[in-house]
Structure formats: C-alpha cells, structure tokens
Amino acid sequence: MMKAHILYVEDDQSLSFVTRDNLxxxxxxxxxxxxxxxxxxVISGADFLFDLCILDVMLPHVDGYTLASEIRRRDPAVPIIFLTAKSLKEDRIQGLKLGADDxxxxxxxxxxxxxxxEIFLRRRHVVSDPLPALTKLGTLVFDHENLLLQDARGDERRLTQKEADLLRYLLEHKNQVVRRSTILEELWGEDDYFLGRSLDVFISRLRKYVRPDNRLRIDTIHGVGFQLVCPD
Amino acid sequence: MMKAHILYVEDDQSLSFVTRDNLxxxxxxxxxxxxxxxxxxVISGADFLFDLCILDVMLPHVDGYTLASEIRRRDPAVPIIFLTAKSLKEDRIQGLKLGADDxxxxxxxxxxxxxxxEIFLRRRHVVSDPLPALTKLGTLVFDHENLLLQDARGDERRLTQKEADLLRYLLEHKNQVVRRSTILEELWGEDDYFLGRSLDVFISRLRKYVRPDNRLRIDTIHGVGFQLVCPD
DNA sequence: CGGCGGTGTTAATGTGCTGTTAACAGTTGT
DNA sequence: ACAACTGTTAACAGCACATTAACACCGCCG
Structure with a gap:
C-alpha cells in the first residue's frame, strides 16, 4: 500500500519537529x-488528497476549526485529528461537531x-464508498458522483452528466491518447460525423473548465483523438 | 435504510438505562x-454483525479488554468505543492497543x-444518518414518525406518508445528488414515466413546504435527479 | 503555398425534461 | 352516499441541454 500522506499543522516549532521526526x-x-x-x-495546491489531517486548534491567522471546515469542503471524508491544550468537554464537543474525528x-x-x-488509516480503504469518490485533477477536485468540479479557490462548478462522464473517461486514461471513435463508442454508443462534432463541443467546454489549473491541458492529436495531460 | 445495530455492555444499571434511552x-x-x-x-448467538460496540472497561467476570479481543476475533473491523472511569494515559494506550477505536x-x-x-458509523456507511424521530432541517423541524413539519414560528404542517418518505430520503442524502431512478426504485419500487411525473409533483410540493427557510433549496440536476441543499 | 479535411468556438435550434396547477381516481372514515 | 384525503394522470408552460449550424483557423498533403 502507498505511504499514507499526512497533513500536520502546528505552530509550535519545537513540538512540530519532534512529532514530525517520530511520524x-x-x-x-x-x-x-x-x-x-x-x-x-498546501491543500489547494496539492495534486493528491491527504489521507489524514492533524490540526492544532490554536493557530495564527486561521484557527483550527475554520481550517477543518475548509478542508472538509474539499474532501468530506478525510479523517481529522485535533490537538488542543484545553480539555474542556464543550471544546471537544464543538470540535467533533465541526468535523473532527478525534x-x-x-x-x-x-x-x-x-x-x-493507525485507527483511522486502517479504515481508509475498507470504505465501501457511498461517500463521493473524489479525484484530484491537478489542483482541481472532481466529484463524478455529484457532478461537481472544484477549483483551488474552492469555487464549485456543476457539470452535466455527459460532461462528467467525458471528464472521467479522460481522467481514467490521463496522459494517454484516446481515439475519437473510442470515446464516441464508449460514451455515445455510436460514431458518426455529427456526434463527433458534439464531442468537439464538449472538449471545448472541458478545456474551459480545467483552465484554472494551467498545468492541465487537453491536447488534440490530429486525426486521432485527444489526450488529457496532467502532472503526476 | 438499515438501522445501525449497536452492542452496549455496561454493568451499572442506572447509567445503562439512561444511555439506552438516549441512543x-x-x-x-x-x-x-x-x-x-x-x-x-449475544455475539456468538447473533445471526448478524454489530455495527459498533460500546464497552465499559470494568465488567464483572470478563473485563472489557478481553471482551474486545473476543469481539475482534469474530469481526476484525467493527469499531469499539471504551467507556472508562480512569483517564490515565497508560490505560488509554493499553486500550487502543487492544483494539479500541476510541x-x-x-x-x-x-x-x-x-x-x-456518528463518526465511526459514518465511515462504515451503515447509516448515512441515523433517523431520529425529530430532525432539524435548517430552522424547520421534521418529525417523520408523526408526519409533521414545523417551521420557525411553530406552525405545523401535516405531511402525507409519501411526502414524509421523500423528504426523509432527501434528508438522508442531503447535499448529495440523488438520481430520479434511485428515488423511484427506493420509494415507489419501480421506475416508469408516470411515476417519474408523480415524483416531480411531490418535489414541487416539498419545495413549497421548505420555502419558510430560504436557505433550503431542492435543486434540479437536469436529466439526473435532485439535490436537497441545506446548511451544515 | 494552396487546398481540404479536421478542429475550435460560439451561437442557434429543437427536443425532451421539468414545474406547476388542476382534474381525476382510489381509499378511508362518517 | 358523502366528504376528506391521497396519489396519479393530464395539460401546458418553460427551460436546459445535446446537437446542429456556422464560421474561423490550423495542420497536413500535394
């Protein structure tokens, strides 16, 4: 299994150092x-989703609670563990309500x-996933189930079913050349001139949608098809 | 949707009563x-698996730790929450090592x-939301059991069974896109054109009912289904 | 370089899906 | 039998979306 990717936010440098080393x-x-x-x-800019977040509650600029809900907005499923100096019941409850897992x-x-x-990571892939399966597309977050595409600023764009299907198809074959005819057969069920033009219209739209991340491109392979180019 | 099945082991009868009632x-x-x-x-005899276990650590005959590992032997994945009078770090660590999740x-x-x-059930998706008799829907209070919807001013509206079922279904999947076909299969048992139009009529009614709270919306996802949008 | 077919993009179009109201049918209780 | 209530069907208006059209552009071939 892949190394688990953990986000750790802590303003106390010496504690941070020790913890980091240990983990x-x-x-x-x-x-x-x-x-x-x-x-x-970091979260917005990352090309991947974190497997777990550890957040100090007391942080300069943006407090842990606010941070947690921002993180949840991008990935509703990621486990979040809060670190806090206080151990008042009310604080704990408040934190749990705002999306902390522990x-x-x-x-x-x-x-x-x-x-x-370990407790939370253990469950990470056991999930039978009625929670939306989120995919990172560069800095964008793509939720095929809910037809949503979210950019790094957190702005959401609603996709139509066909747009989402096409994007998913390209994503499943990212950095590979996919033939027009294959896409048409796969997503439209048949392949004629007009549906081909339709596909072009959709590609055009998707290009607009992925522009917020300028490392993403949909290249045309003349006479053949397209290729979704993205890092990693 | 299935009710979550919880095993609760506690020798203090009065505490047990209160907790049971609440849950x-x-x-x-x-x-x-x-x-x-x-x-x-109970575990050996049951013909189902529990979704979660809550164990008091101090138990007569067989202590909580032993019980936990026996439970784990049968179902390695079930979440276990320990209840304890002590809050010593060593006890907590001991418990976590022996398979407690919290x-x-x-x-x-x-x-x-x-x-x-909720945190643990959510991850197992046994129940995306437990179905308490009373549910808050923005400022509205929804009582599925009694088919009542109460607005912020306290005015009550009586719902029909189907209206209540549909509202509950949307509520169980709030802020998610739910497909027309899924709703029809789930609540009507079949999916044809006319039942689909019926569904539209019901959605139309529910929209009227939730209008008192203007943060609530039922969005149409064209060609796909609906999404109940509400805060929190 | 010139032409032609393939592609990019925007806008127009028409079909099918949806919102809503109202009529209708079935059921229940009186 | 009647009234009240519920779910379904009908009817029509309105809208969203996939498709088609239109025109500009590009790249590959001669």
Missing part, C-alpha cells in the same frame, strides 16, 4: 505547516497519537 | 448486556457519545 520514522509521509493559511494553500489533549504521548492515526 | 431515541437499535459473558453469548471517560456527556458513534 516519519513510522513510515508516514508528512507535510507540515505552521499556520492555517499555509495549510489551505481529539488529543496536549501534552500527548507520541504512542497515543500513532495509535490514533 | 434509541437517536434511532439506533441497541442490544444491552450487563457483563462480559452475556455479551459474548475512549470516553466517565462521566461522559450523551452528546459526545453520540458524536463519536
């Missing part, structure tokens, strides 16, 4: 941030953190 | 035991327990 030693791939804004930028009170033991991380 | 009100199906042996018998220290608040239950 990396456990074989996790860590991305550390020191304030909420940085974290948001709570750890500072000072915490590394062992306990590791155990809690 | 059943939330729409969970509870099986209560008062010691470890009874719990083991820990709650007595005395605990019912709200926190409910939230923690």
């Amino acid at each position: 990396e030693l456990q074989g996790y791939q860590l991305t550390c941030c020191h304030d909420g804004q940085e974290a948001l930028a 709570y750890l009170t500072k000072p915490f033991s590394m062992e306990e953190l590791q155990l809690k991380i | 059943e009100l939330q729409g969970y199906q509870l099986t209560c035991c008062h010691d470890g042996q009874e719990a083991l018998a 820990y709650l220290t007595k005395p605990f608040s019912m709200e926190e327990l409910q939230l923690k239950i």
Whole structure:
C-alpha cells in the first residue's frame, strides 16, 4: 500500500519537529505547516488528497476549526485529528461537531497519537464508498458522483452528466491518447460525423473548465483523438 | 435504510438505562448486556454483525479488554468505543492497543457519545444518518414518525406518508445528488414515466413546504435527479 | 503555398425534461 | 352516499441541454 500522506499543522516549532521526526520514522509521509493559511494553500495546491489531517486548534491567522471546515469542503471524508491544550468537554464537543474525528489533549504521548492515526488509516480503504469518490485533477477536485468540479479557490462548478462522464473517461486514461471513435463508442454508443462534432463541443467546454489549473491541458492529436495531460 | 445495530455492555444499571434511552431515541437499535459473558453469548448467538460496540472497561467476570479481543476475533473491523472511569494515559494506550477505536471517560456527556458513534458509523456507511424521530432541517423541524413539519414560528404542517418518505430520503442524502431512478426504485419500487411525473409533483410540493427557510433549496440536476441543499 | 479535411468556438435550434396547477381516481372514515 | 384525503394522470408552460449550424483557423498533403 502507498505511504499514507499526512497533513500536520502546528505552530509550535519545537513540538512540530519532534512529532514530525517520530511520524516519519513510522513510515508516514508528512507535510507540515505552521499556520492555517499555509495549510489551505498546501491543500489547494496539492495534486493528491491527504489521507489524514492533524490540526492544532490554536493557530495564527486561521484557527483550527475554520481550517477543518475548509478542508472538509474539499474532501468530506478525510479523517481529522485535533490537538488542543484545553480539555474542556464543550471544546471537544464543538470540535467533533465541526468535523473532527478525534481529539488529543496536549501534552500527548507520541504512542497515543500513532495509535490514533493507525485507527483511522486502517479504515481508509475498507470504505465501501457511498461517500463521493473524489479525484484530484491537478489542483482541481472532481466529484463524478455529484457532478461537481472544484477549483483551488474552492469555487464549485456543476457539470452535466455527459460532461462528467467525458471528464472521467479522460481522467481514467490521463496522459494517454484516446481515439475519437473510442470515446464516441464508449460514451455515445455510436460514431458518426455529427456526434463527433458534439464531442468537439464538449472538449471545448472541458478545456474551459480545467483552465484554472494551467498545468492541465487537453491536447488534440490530429486525426486521432485527444489526450488529457496532467502532472503526476 | 438499515438501522445501525449497536452492542452496549455496561454493568451499572442506572447509567445503562439512561444511555439506552438516549441512543434509541437517536434511532439506533441497541442490544444491552450487563457483563462480559452475556455479551459474548449475544455475539456468538447473533445471526448478524454489530455495527459498533460500546464497552465499559470494568465488567464483572470478563473485563472489557478481553471482551474486545473476543469481539475482534469474530469481526476484525467493527469499531469499539471504551467507556472508562480512569483517564490515565497508560490505560488509554493499553486500550487502543487492544483494539479500541476510541475512549470516553466517565462521566461522559450523551452528546459526545453520540458524536463519536456518528463518526465511526459514518465511515462504515451503515447509516448515512441515523433517523431520529425529530430532525432539524435548517430552522424547520421534521418529525417523520408523526408526519409533521414545523417551521420557525411553530406552525405545523401535516405531511402525507409519501411526502414524509421523500423528504426523509432527501434528508438522508442531503447535499448529495440523488438520481430520479434511485428515488423511484427506493420509494415507489419501480421506475416508469408516470411515476417519474408523480415524483416531480411531490418535489414541487416539498419545495413549497421548505420555502419558510430560504436557505433550503431542492435543486434540479437536469436529466439526473435532485439535490436537497441545506446548511451544515 | 494552396487546398481540404479536421478542429475550435460560439451561437442557434429543437427536443425532451421539468414545474406547476388542476382534474381525476382510489381509499378511508362518517 | 358523502366528504376528506391521497396519489396519479393530464395539460401546458418553460427551460436546459445535446446537437446542429456556422464560421474561423490550423495542420497536413500535394
């Protein structure tokens, strides 16, 4: 299985250092941030979805709760563990309501953190997924189930079924050349001149939709078909 | 949708009563035991798997830890929440190592327990939402059991069974796109043109009913279905 | 370089899907 | 039998979307 990718947001540098060391030693791939804004930028800019987030509640600029709901907006399923100095019941409840999956009170033991991380990661691929299957497309988040395409700023665009199907098809064959005729057979069921022109119209629209991430392109392979080009 | 089946093992009868009442009100199906042996018998005898287990650590005859590993032997994936009087770090860590997924220290608040239950059930998708008799829908209160919808001013509207079923279905999938065909299959049992038009009539009515709260919308996803949009 | 077929893009078009109201039919209770 | 209530069908208006049209452009072939 892939190394689990963990986002860790903590403004206390010395604690952050220790924790990072420990978790990396456990074989996790860590991305550390020191304030909420940085974290948001990292999430928006990443080409992948994190497997788990560990957030300090007290952060400069953007507090942990706000950060958590921003993260949830982009990936409703990712487990979030809050770190907090307070251990008041009301704070815990507030945090759980706002989307935390678990709570750890500072000072915490590394062992306990590791155990809690394992608990959530263990379940990561067991999920039978009625939660929308989200796909990262560069910095965009594509939700085929809900026909939604979200850009790095969090703006959502609603797609039609055909648009979503075509985008998914290209995504399933990203960085590969797909033939016009294959797409038409696959998504339209037949292949004639006019449906071909229809396909062109759709490609044109998708190009507009993916423009927010300028590393994404849909290349034309003249006389053959198209190729969705994207990093990773 | 299936009610979530929860095993609750607790030897303190008065606490057990309160908790049971609360959780059943939330729409969970509870099986209560008062010691470890009874719990083991129940698990062995049941012809279904529990969706979640809540175990007191201090139990007569068989302690919570032993019980937990027995449960795990039968169902390695079921989430287990421990209830404990102690809140020592060593105890928590010990518990987590032995297969607990979360820990709650007595005395605990019912709200926190409910939230923690939800966190684990959500991930298993046993129930995307438990179906409490009363559900808040923005400022409205929806009582599916009694077919009542109450607005912010306290005015009550009586719903028909189908209206209530449809509203509940949308609520169970709020902020998700639900397909016409799925709704029809689920609530009407079949999917043809006329039933589809019937569905439109019902959606039209529900739109009227939820208008008192202008943050609530039922969006049409052309050619696909509907989406109940509501805050939180 | 010149032509032709393939493609990009925008706008117009028409079909099918949806919103809504009202009539209708079936059921229940009186 | 009647009234009240519920779900379905009808009818018509309105809209969204896939398709078609139109025109500009490009790249490959001679």
